Amino acid sequence: MEPIQIVFLIGAALVVVSAVMVVTRRNLIHAALYLILTLFGVAVIFVLLQAYYWAVIQVVVYIGAIAILIIMAIMVTRDVTGETVEPFNRNLIGAALLGVMAAGVLIWSLSDWPGFSALAPAAETGEIVVQDLGVQLFSAEGYLLPTILASVLLLAALIAAIRIAFPNETEEDN
Amino acid sequence: MIPLSWYLILAAILFGVGLFGVLARKNVIAILLGIELMLNAVNINLLAFWRYLTPEDVTGQIFTVMVFVVAAAEVAVGLALVISVWRRRATAYADELDLLKW
Numbered sequence: 001m002e003p004i005q006i007v008f009l010i011g012a013a014l015v016v017v018s019a020v021m022v023v024t025r026r027n028l029i030h031a032a033l034y035l036i037l038t039l040f041g042v043a044v045i046f047v048l049l050q051a052y053y054w055a056v057i058q059v060v061v062y063i064g065a066i067a068i069l070i071i072m073a074i075m076v077t078r079d080v081t082g083e084t085v086e087p088f089n090r091n092l093i094g095a096a097l098l099g100v101m102a103a104g105v106l107i108w109s110l111s112d113w114p115g116f117s118a119l120a121p122a123a124e125t126g127e128i129v130v131q132d133l134g135v136q137l138f139s140a141e142g143y144l145l146p147t148i149l150a151s152v153l154l155l156a157a158l159i160a161a162i163r164i165a166f167p168n169e170t171e172e173d174n
Numbered sequence: 175m176i177p178l179s180w181y182l183i184l185a186a187i188l189f190g191v192g193l194f195g196v197l198a199r200k201n202v203i204a205i206l207l208g209i210e211l212m213l214n215a216v217n218i219n220l221l222a223f224w225r226y227l228t229p230e231d232v233t234g235q236i237f238t239v240m241v242f243v244v245a246a247a248e249v250a251v252g253l254a255l256v257i258s259v260w261r262r263r264a265t266a267y268a269d270e271l272d273l274l275k276w
Contacts, residue, residue: 002175004175004176005176008176008180012180012184015184015188016184016187016188016191019188019191019192019211020191022191022195022207022208022211023191023192023194023195023198023199023204023207023208023211028201028203028204031204031207032203032207035207035210035211038188038211038214039214042214042217042218045181045184045218046217046218046221048176049181049221049222049225050225051221051224051225051235054217054221054235054238057242058217061242061246062210062214062245065246066210066245066246066249069249069250069253070203070206070207070210070249070253073203073253073256073257074203076257076260077203077256077257077260077266085200085267086200087199087200087201087204088198088199088200089198089199089200089268089269091197091198092198094197095193095194095197095198096194096198098193098194098197099190099191099193099194099197100190101190102186102189102190102193103186103187103189103190103191104190106182106186106189106190107182107183107186110179110182110186111179115178115226115227116177116178116179116182117177117178117179118177118178118226118227119175119177119178119226120175120176120178120225120226120229121226121229129232129235132232133232133235133236136232136236137236137239142232143236146236146240147239150239150240150243151243153243153244153247154243154246154247156247157246157247157248157250157251158250160251160254161250161251161253161254162254164251164254164255164257164258165253165254165257165258167261
Protein backbone atom coordinates (compact mmCIF):
# COMPACT_ATOMS: atom_id res chain seq x y z
CA MET A 1 0.00 0.00 0.00
CA GLU A 2 1.35 3.38 -0.99
CA PRO A 3 1.84 6.13 1.60
CA ILE A 4 -0.73 8.37 -0.09
CA GLN A 5 -3.34 5.64 0.22
CA ILE A 6 -2.60 5.37 3.94
CA VAL A 7 -3.03 9.15 4.27
CA PHE A 8 -6.36 8.89 2.43
CA LEU A 9 -7.57 6.07 4.68
CA ILE A 10 -6.63 8.01 7.82
CA GLY A 11 -8.43 11.11 6.51
CA ALA A 12 -11.47 9.08 5.44
CA ALA A 13 -11.63 7.31 8.81
CA LEU A 14 -11.43 10.71 10.54
CA VAL A 15 -14.28 12.02 8.37
CA VAL A 16 -16.58 9.03 8.84
CA VAL A 17 -15.99 8.50 12.58
CA SER A 18 -16.38 12.18 13.48
CA ALA A 19 -19.43 12.50 11.17
CA VAL A 20 -21.08 9.61 13.04
CA MET A 21 -20.21 11.38 16.31
CA VAL A 22 -21.81 14.60 14.96
CA VAL A 23 -25.17 12.91 14.40
CA THR A 24 -25.17 10.81 17.59
CA ARG A 25 -23.81 13.08 20.34
CA ARG A 26 -26.40 14.13 22.87
CA ASN A 27 -24.57 17.35 23.76
CA LEU A 28 -24.86 19.77 20.83
CA ILE A 29 -21.60 21.56 21.64
CA HIS A 30 -19.77 18.23 21.33
CA ALA A 31 -21.58 17.56 18.06
CA ALA A 32 -20.49 20.96 16.71
CA LEU A 33 -16.88 20.36 17.77
CA TYR A 34 -16.94 16.96 16.04
CA LEU A 35 -18.27 18.78 12.96
CA ILE A 36 -15.06 20.86 12.99
CA LEU A 37 -13.07 17.60 13.06
CA THR A 38 -15.11 16.30 10.09
CA LEU A 39 -14.45 19.50 8.16
CA PHE A 40 -10.72 19.18 8.82
CA GLY A 41 -10.87 15.61 7.50
CA VAL A 42 -12.62 16.85 4.35
CA ALA A 43 -9.87 19.47 3.97
CA VAL A 44 -7.32 16.63 4.07
CA ILE A 45 -9.29 14.88 1.31
CA PHE A 46 -9.23 18.10 -0.74
CA VAL A 47 -5.43 18.27 -0.38
CA LEU A 48 -5.20 14.68 -1.65
CA LEU A 49 -7.35 15.73 -4.63
CA GLN A 50 -4.75 18.47 -5.29
CA ALA A 51 -7.48 21.04 -4.76
CA TYR A 52 -5.25 23.02 -2.43
CA TYR A 53 -7.22 26.22 -2.83
CA TRP A 54 -10.38 24.43 -1.70
CA ALA A 55 -8.63 22.96 1.33
CA VAL A 56 -7.77 26.52 2.41
CA ILE A 57 -11.30 27.76 1.68
CA GLN A 58 -12.70 24.78 3.59
CA VAL A 59 -10.73 25.76 6.69
CA VAL A 60 -11.41 29.50 6.37
CA VAL A 61 -15.09 29.45 5.40
CA TYR A 62 -16.43 26.23 6.92
CA ILE A 63 -14.36 26.01 10.09
CA GLY A 64 -13.63 29.70 10.55
CA ALA A 65 -17.11 30.99 9.83
CA ILE A 66 -19.84 28.37 9.60
CA ALA A 67 -18.76 26.11 12.47
CA ILE A 68 -18.11 29.06 14.77
CA LEU A 69 -21.49 30.55 13.81
CA ILE A 70 -23.18 27.26 14.70
CA ILE A 71 -21.41 27.13 18.07
CA MET A 72 -22.46 30.72 18.80
CA ALA A 73 -26.07 29.86 17.94
CA ILE A 74 -25.97 26.84 20.25
CA MET A 75 -24.69 29.07 23.05
CA VAL A 76 -27.37 31.72 22.42
CA THR A 77 -30.19 29.17 22.54
CA ARG A 78 -29.17 28.05 26.00
CA ASP A 79 -30.62 24.96 27.72
CA VAL A 80 -30.64 23.24 24.36
CA THR A 81 -27.34 21.41 24.67
CA GLY A 82 -29.88 18.67 25.18
CA GLU A 83 -28.31 16.55 27.88
CA THR A 84 -31.67 15.98 29.53
CA VAL A 85 -33.68 15.33 26.37
CA GLU A 86 -33.70 12.30 24.12
CA PRO A 87 -31.76 13.50 21.03
CA PHE A 88 -33.60 11.34 18.49
CA ASN A 89 -37.20 11.42 17.36
CA ARG A 90 -39.26 8.30 16.78
CA ASN A 91 -37.96 7.94 13.22
CA LEU A 92 -34.61 6.70 14.53
CA ILE A 93 -34.66 3.22 12.99
CA GLY A 94 -36.24 4.33 9.73
CA ALA A 95 -33.73 7.16 9.40
CA ALA A 96 -30.80 4.80 10.07
CA LEU A 97 -32.13 2.37 7.46
CA LEU A 98 -32.63 5.18 4.94
CA GLY A 99 -29.12 6.55 5.53
CA VAL A 100 -27.52 3.14 5.04
CA MET A 101 -29.71 2.51 1.99
CA ALA A 102 -28.87 5.90 0.42
CA ALA A 103 -25.14 5.26 0.80
CA GLY A 104 -25.50 1.64 -0.34
CA VAL A 105 -27.57 2.45 -3.42
CA LEU A 106 -25.19 5.27 -4.39
CA ILE A 107 -22.15 2.98 -4.16
CA TRP A 108 -23.95 0.07 -5.81
CA SER A 109 -25.23 2.09 -8.77
CA LEU A 110 -21.85 3.79 -9.25
CA SER A 111 -19.99 0.47 -9.17
CA ASP A 112 -21.53 -0.46 -12.53
CA TRP A 113 -20.10 2.66 -14.11
CA PRO A 114 -16.90 1.94 -16.12
CA GLY A 115 -15.08 5.02 -14.78
CA PHE A 116 -15.56 3.91 -11.19
CA SER A 117 -11.99 2.81 -10.53
CA ALA A 118 -10.36 5.37 -12.81
CA LEU A 119 -6.99 6.78 -11.81
CA ALA A 120 -6.25 10.49 -11.80
CA PRO A 121 -4.76 11.84 -15.04
CA ALA A 122 -1.67 13.98 -14.71
CA ALA A 123 -2.78 17.58 -14.58
CA GLU A 124 -1.61 21.05 -13.80
CA THR A 125 -2.35 21.96 -10.24
CA GLY A 126 -1.61 24.78 -7.88
CA GLU A 127 -1.49 28.46 -8.72
CA ILE A 128 -2.25 28.08 -12.43
CA VAL A 129 -5.55 26.38 -11.56
CA VAL A 130 -6.47 29.10 -9.06
CA GLN A 131 -5.56 31.81 -11.56
CA ASP A 132 -7.69 30.15 -14.22
CA LEU A 133 -10.58 29.79 -11.77
CA GLY A 134 -10.43 33.49 -10.90
CA VAL A 135 -10.31 34.55 -14.54
CA GLN A 136 -13.23 32.25 -15.41
CA LEU A 137 -15.31 33.44 -12.46
CA PHE A 138 -15.08 37.10 -13.46
CA SER A 139 -15.00 37.03 -17.26
CA ALA A 140 -18.14 37.60 -19.27
CA GLU A 141 -17.32 34.61 -21.52
CA GLY A 142 -16.92 32.49 -18.42
CA TYR A 143 -19.10 32.36 -15.35
CA LEU A 144 -19.73 36.03 -14.51
CA LEU A 145 -23.52 35.67 -14.36
CA PRO A 146 -23.53 32.74 -11.88
CA THR A 147 -20.97 34.62 -9.79
CA ILE A 148 -23.17 37.72 -9.64
CA LEU A 149 -26.24 35.60 -8.86
CA ALA A 150 -24.31 33.90 -6.06
CA SER A 151 -23.27 37.24 -4.60
CA VAL A 152 -26.84 38.53 -4.77
CA LEU A 153 -28.00 35.33 -3.04
CA LEU A 154 -25.41 35.85 -0.29
CA LEU A 155 -26.43 39.48 0.16
CA ALA A 156 -30.11 38.52 0.31
CA ALA A 157 -29.35 35.78 2.84
CA LEU A 158 -27.33 38.25 4.92
CA ILE A 159 -30.13 40.83 5.00
CA ALA A 160 -32.75 38.14 5.62
CA ALA A 161 -30.72 36.67 8.49
CA ILE A 162 -30.40 40.07 10.15
CA ARG A 163 -34.10 40.80 9.68
CA ILE A 164 -35.24 37.40 10.95
CA ALA A 165 -33.01 37.37 14.01
CA PHE A 166 -33.73 40.99 14.91
CA PRO A 167 -36.16 41.36 17.83
CA ASN A 168 -39.35 43.14 16.73
CA GLU A 169 -41.82 45.31 18.60
CA THR A 170 -44.71 42.86 18.90
CA GLU A 171 -42.50 40.44 20.75
CA GLU A 172 -43.10 41.94 24.19
CA ASP A 173 -46.80 41.12 23.88
CA ASN A 174 -46.18 37.41 23.54
CA MET B 175 -2.46 6.25 -6.72
CA ILE B 176 -5.93 6.50 -5.25
CA PRO B 177 -8.75 5.31 -7.53
CA LEU B 178 -11.78 7.57 -8.00
CA SER B 179 -13.98 4.95 -6.33
CA TRP B 180 -12.45 5.62 -2.91
CA TYR B 181 -13.55 9.24 -2.98
CA LEU B 182 -17.02 8.34 -4.25
CA ILE B 183 -17.51 5.71 -1.54
CA LEU B 184 -16.35 8.15 1.14
CA ALA B 185 -18.75 10.82 -0.16
CA ALA B 186 -21.63 8.33 -0.29
CA ILE B 187 -21.02 7.26 3.32
CA LEU B 188 -20.74 10.88 4.47
CA PHE B 189 -24.00 11.69 2.66
CA GLY B 190 -25.75 8.74 4.31
CA VAL B 191 -24.58 9.83 7.77
CA GLY B 192 -25.76 13.40 7.11
CA LEU B 193 -29.13 12.13 5.85
CA PHE B 194 -29.53 10.09 9.02
CA GLY B 195 -28.73 13.18 11.10
CA VAL B 196 -31.32 15.30 9.28
CA LEU B 197 -34.07 12.68 9.61
CA ALA B 198 -33.44 11.42 13.13
CA ARG B 199 -32.38 14.41 15.23
CA LYS B 200 -34.86 16.47 17.21
CA ASN B 201 -32.86 19.66 17.64
CA VAL B 202 -33.04 22.10 14.73
CA ILE B 203 -29.32 22.98 15.02
CA ALA B 204 -28.45 19.27 14.89
CA ILE B 205 -30.50 19.03 11.68
CA LEU B 206 -28.43 21.92 10.25
CA LEU B 207 -25.25 20.01 11.18
CA GLY B 208 -26.57 17.06 9.15
CA ILE B 209 -27.17 19.33 6.16
CA GLU B 210 -23.58 20.59 6.44
CA LEU B 211 -22.35 16.97 6.31
CA MET B 212 -24.38 16.31 3.14
CA LEU B 213 -23.08 19.48 1.46
CA ASN B 214 -19.52 18.42 2.28
CA ALA B 215 -20.16 15.03 0.68
CA VAL B 216 -21.32 16.83 -2.46
CA ASN B 217 -18.17 18.97 -2.44
CA ILE B 218 -15.95 15.88 -2.22
CA ASN B 219 -17.80 14.41 -5.20
CA LEU B 220 -17.56 17.60 -7.27
CA LEU B 221 -13.84 18.04 -6.66
CA ALA B 222 -13.12 14.31 -7.19
CA PHE B 223 -14.93 14.33 -10.55
CA TRP B 224 -13.14 17.56 -11.47
CA ARG B 225 -9.72 16.08 -10.67
CA TYR B 226 -10.31 12.69 -12.30
CA LEU B 227 -12.46 13.50 -15.33
CA THR B 228 -11.99 17.12 -16.42
CA PRO B 229 -8.88 18.53 -14.71
CA GLU B 230 -8.30 20.94 -17.63
CA ASP B 231 -11.74 22.50 -17.17
CA VAL B 232 -12.74 24.73 -14.23
CA THR B 233 -16.46 23.82 -14.31
CA GLY B 234 -16.21 21.42 -11.38
CA GLN B 235 -14.63 24.11 -9.25
CA ILE B 236 -17.31 26.64 -10.28
CA PHE B 237 -19.92 24.22 -8.96
CA THR B 238 -17.93 23.96 -5.74
CA VAL B 239 -18.03 27.77 -5.45
CA MET B 240 -21.82 27.64 -5.75
CA VAL B 241 -22.12 24.89 -3.11
CA PHE B 242 -19.98 26.92 -0.71
CA VAL B 243 -22.13 30.01 -1.30
CA VAL B 244 -25.36 28.08 -0.81
CA ALA B 245 -23.98 26.46 2.35
CA ALA B 246 -23.06 29.84 3.82
CA ALA B 247 -26.45 31.35 2.93
CA GLU B 248 -28.32 28.30 4.23
CA VAL B 249 -26.57 28.26 7.60
CA ALA B 250 -26.95 32.02 8.07
CA VAL B 251 -30.71 32.02 7.41
CA GLY B 252 -31.19 28.72 9.26
CA LEU B 253 -29.51 29.91 12.43
CA ALA B 254 -31.36 33.24 12.26
CA LEU B 255 -34.61 31.23 12.14
CA VAL B 256 -33.48 29.14 15.11
CA ILE B 257 -32.73 32.26 17.15
CA SER B 258 -36.03 33.87 16.14
CA VAL B 259 -37.99 30.74 17.08
CA TRP B 260 -36.08 30.52 20.35
CA ARG B 261 -37.13 34.10 21.19
CA ARG B 262 -40.80 33.48 20.48
CA ARG B 263 -41.34 29.87 21.55
CA ALA B 264 -38.34 29.15 23.82
CA THR B 265 -37.75 25.85 22.06
CA ALA B 266 -35.28 24.53 19.51
CA TYR B 267 -36.87 21.13 18.96
CA ALA B 268 -38.42 20.43 15.59
CA ASP B 269 -41.24 18.30 17.03
CA GLU B 270 -42.42 21.13 19.27
CA LEU B 271 -42.68 23.56 16.34
CA ASP B 272 -46.12 22.33 15.29
CA LEU B 273 -47.99 25.61 14.90
CA LEU B 274 -48.78 24.80 11.25
CA LYS B 275 -49.73 21.20 11.99
CA TRP B 276 -53.42 20.62 11.54
